[in-house]
Amino acid sequence: MCTIDLSFYFKLIKTRAIKVHCLTNTVVQNLTANMLLAAGALPSMSNDINEIADFTTSADALLVNLGTLTAIAKKSILAAIDVANKNKIPWILDPVFINRAPSRLEFTRKLLALNPTVIRTIQQEIATFKID
Secondary structure, three states: OOOOOOHHHHHHHHHHOOEEEEEOOOOOHHHHHHHHHHHOOEEEOOOOOOOHHHHHHOOOEEEEEOOOOOHHHHHHHHHHHHHHHHOOOOEEEEOOOOOOOHHHHHHHHHHHOOOOOEEOOOHHHHHHOOOO
């Protein structure tokens, strides 16, 4: 297991009040927002396609969680990632339940080709990619 001292990053988040735009599933939206607030970050949660560019451009980071994935959410996710990549905004991919639905896996493969900065996942999801 790899151990990393994250204290520098927590101090940076508190010092700068990092803005994180979250396209996350409805089940954990409140928890995600509260955890980011507790860490000193400023979360935003809009998934409206008409606001995605503005929220993503003004963010310091983007979180993409596929938990409650819909066709509309996919459009918002792709638009947000496009803006993040063009503006060199780091983004995190959380490919929830890709091991349970082939369509999720296919969409996740498309997102992986867009070069997420960080991938947050669990062992069962990694196994879906057959990564050693």
